[in-house]
Amino acid sequence: MTRIRLEFHNVTKRFPARKRIDPPVVAVQDVSFTVADGEVVSIIGPSGCGKSTLLNMGSGLDPASVGEVFVDGELVTRPNEHVAFMLQKDLLLPWRTIRENVELGLEIQGRPTQDRHRIAEELLVKCRLQDFIHHYPHQLSGGMRQRAAMARTLAVDPAVLLMDEPFSALDAQTKMVLQQDLGRTLAETQKTALFITHDLAEAIALSDRVLVMSQRPGTIIEEIRVDIPGRDNPMERRKSPKVGPYVSALMELLHIDQAVA
Amino acid sequence: MNAILPQASTQRMMIGSVLLLILFLAAWQWLPGLLGIPAFIIPPASKVWSEFLHMLANDRLVYHAVVTALQVLAGFVLGVILGMVVGFVLGMSPTAEFMLSPYILALQIAPKVAFAPLFVIWFGYTVYPKILVAVLIVFFPVMINxxxxxxxxxxxxxxxxxxxxxxxxxxxxxIEFPAAMPPFFAGLRIAATLAVIGVVVGELVGGNTGLGYLLTFGEGAGNTAMVFVAIILLTLIGIVLYGVIVFIEGRVLHYLPARARKTA
Structure with a gap:
């Protein structure tokens, strides 16, 4: 049996309401799922369904109200070195060069300088940014900046990568290139990832499984195993005739057709 | 700017600047006389120059200028440190900001130079009232930024x-410290000019040293040229401080895109 890397066990998250008399807002209701070693799982759902809340609980920044989150069997109570996250915004620090940005996590974790340089430079080569190591973020395009953010996330060698719509701010073509980069990198490094997106085709192209969430209070209403070969090559996978039926199934689950009518 | 413009154009601009300076000095020298303005209202450039040389020889001008410059520097450095520390503390603690903001606002609105007589009462004709006014006036732009x-x-x-x-x-x-650097330097630029004002007001109110003292002395003696000399030297002190800030800023904020930095 494969090892479980990330586990959500009956997790509920409530936020206090704006007015004190109102009942608290339930963002996520009784969510349970696991992500096995080397697996890539996407979560899709309508906006405001608590996808990002799940991610915040996974990273330990925001504790669950009820239930537990485990990473590598350890209960997550605060930020830890096993998890790293990546957002839609690249969050690169303008005063650091690209290499220094990639080294941020390693620096915080107190790794020696030589190690940091070596790891950062290796990853920047992988992310095809070797010519921009000493550039500043403002000198790079949006796609390059997001690739640098990816390198920064991978640099700390996390057991689980948490990604919150990392490509949604990019144009359609850049997005496909980065999806390809991510698919290949995840396969090469055999990383485990939880990927939040609202792009159905992206979810299918990149993941082994797709979890579908309902409207708030968000809960998992369906799990779909993506049975298309070549997860390491999202570009090819997109071309598979099986993608269409999966997208239709997801559209139905999310009631997208009803929203149009 | 020089990088963008062709060299010939830069040269022409330099020549233009020099010509403008000569024109300005010439106008200062002869225009008041031609318009019938007496020398005790606007002394001609040559008169101010000779007064400058006279003050160097007889009025310990260098001593007074150095005293003022050191007070400006002390007030500036202390005010900047205080402003930076308080700015970070309040920025990181919303509770502290909520509780202190009425006092800070009141102190910010109060004309800082009005404190000068008070400080003279407290500390007498020493360097402290001058430095304190400068600290107070420098503190706010740095802290707010x-x-x-x-x-x-x-x-x-x-x-x-x-x-x-x-x-x-x-x-x-x-994160927080480096992220605060660009606005911090914008605050320093404002503070550099304000520090000179603070010290001069302190010197005007009481004391027998510094360029502010020479200002009142010149006024009392009806020596307009002396007042001009003091004003020019005070401006020079401000320019030097401002220039140093811009130089350091260029070094520290080198990562900013060129167009964001070229605001001077």
Whole structure:
């Protein structure tokens, strides 16, 4: 049996309401799922369904109200070195060069300088940014900046990568290139990832499984195993005739057709 | 700017600047006389120059200028340190800001130079009242800019650092402190000019040293040229301080795109 890397066990998250008399807002209701070693799982759902809340609980920044989150069997109570996250915004620090940005996590974790340089430079080569190591973020395009953010996330060698719509701010073509980069990198490094997106085709192209969430209070209403070969090559996978039926199934689950009518 | 313009054009601009300076000095020298303005209202440039030389020889001008410059420097440095520390503390603690903001606002609105007589009463004809006025006047632009910068930091950047298991101290040194640098330097530029004002007001109110003292002395003696000399030297002190700030800023904020930095 494969090892479980990330586990959500009956997790509920409530936020206090704006007015004190109102009942608290339930963002996520009784969510349970696991992500096995080397697996890539996407979560899709309508906006405001608590996808990002799940991610915040996974990273330990925001504790669950009820239930537990485990990473590598350890209960997550605060930020830890096993998890790293990546957002839609690249969050690169303008005063650091690209290499220094990639080294941020390693620096915080107190790794020696030589190690940091070596790891950062290796990853920047992988992310095809070797010519921009000493550039500043403002000198790079949006796609390059997001690739640098990816390198920064991978640099700390996390057991689980948490990604919150990392490509949604990019144009359609850049997005496909980065999806390809991510698919290949995840396969090469055999990383485990939880990927939040609202792009159905992206979810299918990149993941082994797709979890579908309902409207708030968000809960998992369906799990779909993506049975298309070549997860390491999202570009090819997109071309598979099986993608269409999966997208239709997801559209139905999310009631997208009803929203149009 | 020089990088963009062709060299010939830069040269022409330099010649233009020099010509303008000569024109200005010539106008200063002869125009008041031609318009019938007496020398005790606007002394001609040559008169101010000879007064300058006279003051160097007889009035310990260098001593007074150095006293003023050192007071400006002391007031500036202390005010900047205080402004930076308070700005960071208030920026990181909304509770502290909420509780202290009425006092800070009141102190900010109060004309700082009005404190000069009070400080003279407290500390007498020493360097302290001058330095204190400068500290008070320098404090605000620095504090407000640092406070605003800390507030403007994207909370997701802090969350990112925390997800990498950063401690509070690491978040400060790796995120908050460097993020505050551009507005901090904008505050320093304003503070550099204000520091001179603070010290001069302190010297005008009481004391027998510094360029501010020479201003009142010149006024009392009806020596307009002396007043001009003091004003020019005070301006020079301000320009030097401002120039040093711009130089350091260029070094520290080298990572900013060129167009963002060229605001001087």
């Amino acid at each position: 640092v406070l605003g910068a800390v507030r403007a930091i994207d909370p997701d950047i802090v969350r990112l650092a925390r997800s990498f298991t950063a401690s509070r101290l690491q978040v400060f040194w790796k």
